[in-house]
Amino acid sequence: MKNILAAALIAAVLHGLAWATTLETVVLPDVTGKVQSMSFNIGAPREAWFGRSATLRELARALDVIKPVSRSVRTYTVSGIQAQVPALAKERGIEVMLGIWLGRDAASNRREIETAVTLVRKYSNIRAVFVGNETLLREDLTLEELITIIREVRTRVPVPVTTGETWDRWLTHPDLVDEVDFMSVHVLPYWEAVGAQNAVSYAFERYREVLATFPGKDAIIAEFGWPSRGYRNRDAGPDPMTQATIIRQFVAEASRNGIGYNLMEAFDQPWKTMEGSVGPYWGVFDHDGNAKFSLAGVVEQPEQWRRGILALILGAVMTGLWLMTRRPTFGHALAMAIAANALSAAVAVALLYPFENYLNVGSAVAWGLGMVLMLPLTLVTLGKLDEVAEVTLGPRPKRLWRAEDAPADAPLPKVSIQIPAYRENPNMLIETLNSCARLDYPDFEVVVIINNTDDESLWRPVQAHCIKLGPHFKFLNFPKVAGFKAGALTAAMPHVAPDAEILAVLDADYVVAPKWLRDLVPAFADPKVAMVQAPQDHRDGERSLLARCMNAEYTGFFDIGMVQRNEADAIIAHGTMLLVRRAAFDAVGGWSPDTITEDTELGLRLFEAGYHAHYTRRRYGWGLLPDTYRAFKTQRHRWAYGAVQIFFKHWRHMLPGARTLTRGQKVHYITGWLHWLSDAVGALAAVVNLAWVPFILFVGVMLPPIPFTLPILAAFGAGLLHCVLLYMARVKIGPARIAGAALAAASLQWTVARAIYDGIKVPDLPFRVTQKGKAQTTKAAPVSPARTETRIGVALMASSAALFAVNTSGIIELYLFAGTLLVQSLPFLAATAMYILERRDSARLAHNKAAGNGRDPAAGVGGTANQAAA
Template sequence: MLRSVTPLLPLLRRTLTALLLTVLVLTAFWQAWAWHVRLGTEPGVAGEINGFAYTPFRRDQSPLEKRYPSPEQIAQDLDLLALYTKRIRTYGVTDAPAIYPLAHQRKFEVAMGLWVSADQALSEREIAAGLEMAERYDNITRIVVGNEALLRKEMTVAEMAAYLDRVRDELRRRFPDKNRRPLVSTAEPWHVWLKNPELADHVDFVMIHLLPYHEGIDVARALDYAFGRLEEVQKRFPKLPVVIGEIGWPSRGEVMPNLLGGDERAEASIENAAHFVRGFLSDPRSLFLDYYIMEAFDQPWKVAVEGWAGAHWGVFDADRQPKYSLDGLIVRDVRWQEKAKLATFIGAPLLFALAFALASWNLLGRLWLMGLTQLCVIVLLIGVYLPKDYYLSRGDLVGLIFLILATLMTAAVLLSHGFEFGEVLFKRQWRRRFTPLPPVPPEKAPFVSVHLACYNEPPEMVIATIDSLVAMDYPHFEVIVVDNNTTDEALWKPVEAHCAQLGDRVKFFHLPKWPGFKAGALNFALRQTDPRAEVVGVVDADYVVERDWLARLIPHFLESPLVAVVQAPQAHREYEHSFFQRMCNWEFEGFFRIGMHHRNERNALIQHGTMTLIRRPMLEAVGGWSEWCICEDTELGLRLLERGYEIRYVDHIFGRGLTPSDFAAIKSQRFRWAFGAMQILKAHMPYLLGKKPSQLTFAQRYHFLTGWFAWFGDALHLIFAMGSLFWTLGMIYAPKTFTLPVATLAAPVLGFMAFKSALGPILYRRTMQTKWIDILGASILSVGLSHTIARGVLAGLTHKKGTFVRTPKGWRAKGTFAFFGPIREELGMLIAITASGALLVAQRGWLSLEIQLWVAILALQTIPYLAAVLCQIFAYLPDNTPPETAASTPSPAPHS
C-alpha cells in the first residue's frame, strides 16, 4: 500500500503548492483592492436629510430625446428617498407629472419647479400645469419659477419678475387662505441674487445655489466657503427666508480652475463628493438651514448640455445604487467587492494552472507571472464594468471598445513577454540546452552540401564567404553557389571566376531569370546537390563562418534520427565603428540570447535562413523550400515541426555576417519578416488551431501563435495611434460627440504600455554582456522599427503575395533631402500626434486628470516615431560611436 502511494506524493505536493500560491496571490489582490478603495471615515448623517433636488430620468432616458420615466419608476425613487427625507425639490411639471400625485400619496413636501426659459410656449405650459398641480395637491408648499434662467441669460430680470408676479397673483386668487398658499421664488446661484437684488421684491423667499465646485474652490475649504456665501446672502436679504436650492459636489467631471485665478482648483471625485456632502450634513450649522442636496440621482442625459460633471451630482447613481455611504466607511467604488469576487472567480483557475505548470520555476518567478496575470484580469474586468460606472454616449462606447481591444492586446503581449521574462530569469534549470559536440571520426561524418544564394551582392563580400566555407575543417562537403536574377555582370562574373579556381568542391550557377525569390534559388541548389549529401547547410552571402561549424554541429544529427534542423545563432562583424550598426547588432542579439532559448525549451524554434543545417531526406520529404513565402526559412521550420521532427538550437557563434547598412535597409528587412510571418500564420493557422492534423504540441502551438504577439502589438499600436489622433481631433472640433476617455481605463493602458517597455531592457541587462548605452541603442532601434513592422503585418494580412527585397549590406549614397525619405511616414505621425496634443491642451487646459492621462498616452504613442527619427540620425552619421563605447568593446561571447 505504501509503495502505491509513494509515487503520488510529488503530484500531491505540487498540487498543494499550486493551491497555496493561488490563495496567496488572490488574497493579496483582494487586500490591495480593499486598501485602494478605502478612503477612511468621517462624520455622517446625524438625522433626516432636509431635502433632495430630484430629477427622475434614468440611465437610458432623456427629456432631450423625449424618453421619460414611468410612474412605477418614479414610485420606486420616492420609496427609496423616503428612507432619508420627506422633502424634494423638482425642476419641471410637464416632463414627469406623475411625481406630484405619487409624492402626495407618500406625504412628501414638494418644492415644485416650473421650467421657464426663452421658449415662451413651453413656459406657458409649465405655468398652467404647475398651478393646476398646486391646486390639486396640498403637499406642494413652494413653487420655484425657473432654474438659473438669469445665469444662462435666457431672460432678463424684468421678464423673470413678470413671471414671478403673475404666478404669485394667480396663487392669491386661487388660494385666499394664506396658510394654504404655496410660497414663490426663483432659483439662481448666490452671486446672481447679489448682482440683481431687485429680484427680491418679487419673491416670498430667496432660493440660492451653493456649488463651490463650479467656482474652482478646493474641497478642503469649500464648506466654509459655501457657509460664507450663504451668510453674505442672508445679510443682503434680512427680511426674506433664504433656502439653499442646491448644494453638493460631483463624483466625476472636469477639474475646475479657480474663477479668481491662482493655483487652487476643484476636482470631481467620489472622495471629494463624500467629503463635502457628509461634511455639510454633519455640520452643526446645517441643523438650522433649509436646504436640498444636489441631487438625489445622477442624470446621464445632462452630459450633452452641462458637460461631464453634469451627469454626476447624485448621491445615488443612475441605477439607484448609492455612490458613497452617508455614514461609516467611505470607499471609492461601492461595487468593488462585486468586481473583486468576479476577478477572483475568473483568476483562480488561471493562477492554479500557472502555479502547477511552472513547477520548474522558482517561487519568485511563479508569483511574478501569477500576479501579472491577475492584474490583467482585473484591468480587463474594470473595462467591462465601465458602462456601469460611467454614462457613455454612443461615441463613448465606440471609444471604450477601442480602448478595451487595445487593453486586451496589450495584456496579451504583456503576458507573453512576462512568460519569456519569467522563464529566462526564474527558471531553475533548462531541460533542452544543447552545446557543440566533439567532431566524429571522418569515416562516420556524413556528406554535407552547403548552399549559398545571392542576388545583386558585392562580389568581394560573396567571395569572402565562399573562402571561409572552403576553409572549413570537415572531411566531406560541397559548396553550391546560386546567383539568381542579378543582371549586372560586374557583380556575378567575378564570383563565377573565383569559384572556377576552387576546384570541384565548389559549384557556381547563374540564373538570369528565376522565380521563387531565395526559396527558388535554394530549391534549384537542392536539385544540384550531390546524391551522397545527408545534410544541407544554408549560409547568407555576407557570412564568414568558423572552420569548425560543420564538425561541431553535424554530430547532433547522429544523436537522434528525429533531429531535422540544427541551428546556430546569427551574429555580426565589423559593426563596432558605427553606433547605428552597434544598435543593429545588439537588437539582433536580444532574440538569439533570449527568445531562442525560450522557444528551444519546448522545441518551438523559429528557423532562420543562415547558419542552419537541415537533414536532406526530411527537407525533400516536406517538399523543399516554399516559394510562395518570402520567409521560406521560418515556414520550413514550422512544416518540419508539424511532422513531429526536432529542431535544436546551439547557442554558439560559428559565423558572423554584416549588419544592415542603414535604417532604410533594416526597415526593408523587418518589413519582409513581418509580411512573411503573416503569410505563414495565414497558411498554417488550421494546423496551429488543430483544425488540420499535425504533431504540434500545445507548447509549440502557443509559441507560434503568441510569438508574433509583439508584432501584432506594433500593428495595433499603429491602429491605436491613428485612432487616438482621430479621437483627439474630434475632442478639439466636436467636443460634444468625442469626450475624454475615462481615467479608470486610460491609466491602466498607460501603465501597461510603460511596464511592457521596461521588460526588454531589463532582460537585455540580465542576459547579455554589454553596456547600458548598447541596451539603450538596441531598444531605440527595436521601438523605431514598430511602424515598419506594423505596415508589414497589415500588408501580410491583406495581401497574398509579397516582394522579396534583399537587405543592403553596403553604404548607399544619399541626396540632399534623402535623409527624410525613409522616415517620412514616421515624421508625419510624430508631428500630427504632437500637434493634436498641444491643441487639446491649449483648448482644454492641463488641470484635468483625464487630460493629463490622455496627453501621456499620446506622448507614449509618439515614442516609436521619435525613435525612428533618432535611428535615421544615427544611421546618417558615418561614425557616431560614443567615445566610451568605441571599437574596444568586446564582441559578444559565445553562449553554451
C-alpha cells in the first residue's frame, strides 16, 4: 500500500506540474474605450445552429452585448432578420457599416441592393456600404460586373461605398480602387499560415503595402482576427490565449497609428462549417454572448484548469483501481501511475470536447462514437503498459510450479489421459500415442476418443495401434456425438477408469515428454489445487518462415501472459497439456457444451468454485502448428468467439459485489476480454476513419480532433513497446523472430473483430477444427484468406497518402489523421504479408519436392530434440 500511495502521489505531482506549465497568465495592452468595429453575422440567412436561425429578440440581445465594447458593427447582408440590424443598432447608439451580399444569383443580388438603398436612406447610423464581400476572391462575379454594381450603389446612397477584398486582390485589381470611396482590406494571417508571433506585424505590413501602392487613397483593415479553436495551419495555431494576445496587440497598435479597423468577428458562428473546424471560432464572444477574453487586465486560461482538474481526478481513479488489486513494487507502481495520468489527460480533453466546442448532429455522433472507441483502447493500452511495468520493474514470478518444489512424499494417483480426435491424420495421432507409451509414470491410462469420423482409413490404424500398445490404451469411437469436443469428452467419461483421480487432456497432435505426469501431478498434493497447466509448444516451428512467425506469436502468450496471470491464480485453461482433479471436475459439472472453448470455460468455473491452479513454463509437450494461414485464422476466430460466449455466461461473477473470484482474478479476466475487444474496436475505428476520408476530401467536414487520434497512435506505440520489451525479457528470441511474432499477432485483428461480432450476433456457431498434420500442399489457397484485409489495408494506405498529398496547408490535425490511417493499415496489411509468406513457402516446398526433399509436417520435426531438452 505504501508503494501505491507514494507512486500515486509522485505521479499526481508530476501530472499537476505538467498542467501548470500550460497555464499562462499574460499581461497585454489594454483596450481603452471601445473598439472601432466588429463583424456582426447573427441572424444571417446561412446561419443554422441545429437548424434554427436567430430571432429578433436574440438579435437585440446580441447588440446589447456589443454596445459596451464596440462603436460600430459591420454586416454582410440585408436579407432576412439582418435587415433589422440598423434599426436595433440605432436604438443602442451603434453605428453600422452595411453589407450587401453578392453572389451568382442576379435576382438575389437585386433584392440585396434595393433593400440596402432603402435602409441607408432610412437610418442615419449607417456610415458606409460594403458592396459584396470577397466577391472576386470567390469568383462569384467578374470585376466588370462588380464595378457596375458599385457604381449604381454609389449614385443612389449618400454614404461612402466600398467592397471587401483580401489585400492581394486590391494589389492585382487597380481598376477597382478607382471605383470605391475607400479600400476595405482583409488581412487574416491565420489563413496565410503566419505564426502568431508575427500575425500583427504582418497585418500592418500588408495594409501599408496596399496604401503605398495606391497613394492618396484611404483604406481600413476591414477584417482582422484570429480563431480560438480549430486545426493548426502550419505555423498558425489557434487557441484562446493566442486569440486574446493577437486581438489586443492589434487593437493597441491600430489605435496608436490611427488606423481604421474592423475585428473579425463579434460572435462565434457555429454554422461556418464550410471553413472546417476553425470556422466557428473567430468571435470575440462565444455564441451565447460570453466574452472569451477580457479587453483589459491580465488574460488567463480557465479551460486549462478544468482540463487539469478532471485529468488529475481521472488519473487518480485509474491509478487506484488498477493498482489496488495487486502488490506492486515501487517501480511498477510509479510507472503505472505515470501511464495512467498520461492517458487520463487525453481522456479528460476528449470528455470536455463537447463543452468547449460547438457540436451539430454529425459532430455529436462523431464525438460519441469516438468516445466509445477511445475508452476501451485506453484501458487496453493501460493494460499493456501495466504488463510491461510488471515484468520489467516488478518482482520475479513466485507461483510458477517446479518439479523440484514437489513434496517428497507427494502421491502419484492414477491419471486418465483423454485424446479427442475428429478426422485427424492417423500417423500424427499414432506418434502422440507412442509418446504417451513412453511416459515415466506408474499408473495411467490413455483414452482415444474418435468422434464424428466416418472415414475408416482415419481411425482403423489408430484402433489397431491401441490394441498393439496394450490394455492401458482404450479406443472409443462415437460415430455421431453432439457438442463438439466437449460432447466427445463427456461421452467418454463413463469409460474412464473409476479409480482415476486426475484427468489429463491432450490434443491429437501432441508429443509429450516422459516426465510430464511425474513432474506435474505432485502439484495436486494440495487438495485445493484443481488444475495444472503446462504451456503449448510446437515441434514444426522451423518448417517455414510462416511457421516461425506463428510459433513466435504463440510462445509470447505462454511465456508472458500466462506467467503474469498465474501470479494472480487466474490462468487460462487450454485444451491440451491440461491436468484436472476429477473430484473438482465432477463438482463443477464437468464439460459444458454451450461454449466452443470448453477448456477455458471449465477453468473459470473451477476458479469460481474456489479452487486454485498451477502453471509451469517448462515445456512438456509439442504439437503441430496450423497447416495454413487460413487454419491459423480459424483457430483464433474460435478462441475469440468462445471468449465472447464465456463473457455472456460469466459476466456476473466479474461484478464488484461478486464473491466467487478474487479481485486479481477479475482484473485478469476482464483485461483478457478487453484485449479481444480491443482488436474489434481497432478494426471498427479503422473502418469508421476510412469512411470519414471522402467527407474530408470532397465535403470539407470537421477533422477528427487530436484527442481522438492520439490514443490510436499511443495504442500502437504501446503495443510495439509491449511486444519488444516483453519478448526480450521473457521469450528471449532474436529481433527477427520478435518481428515475426508481431506480424502474426497484428494480422489477426480483423479475424478477432469478426469473431467478436459473430459472438454478439450469432450465439451458436459450429466448432471448426484447426487443420493440422495434413500433407502440405505445394499450391497456395485458391482464394486468399487475407482478401478482405488486403482491400481494407490498401484503402487505408491510399487514403493516408491522399490526405498527405492534399494537405498543402500543413494542417497538423490532418497530418495526424493521415498518420493514424497509415498505422491502422498495418494490421490489415500484416495479414497480406502472412499470406505472401505462405505463398513463398509453398513455392519453396514445390521446388524441394521436385528435388526429392519434401517432408511430412506430422513426422515430428524437432520433437526428439525438444523432449531430450525437457
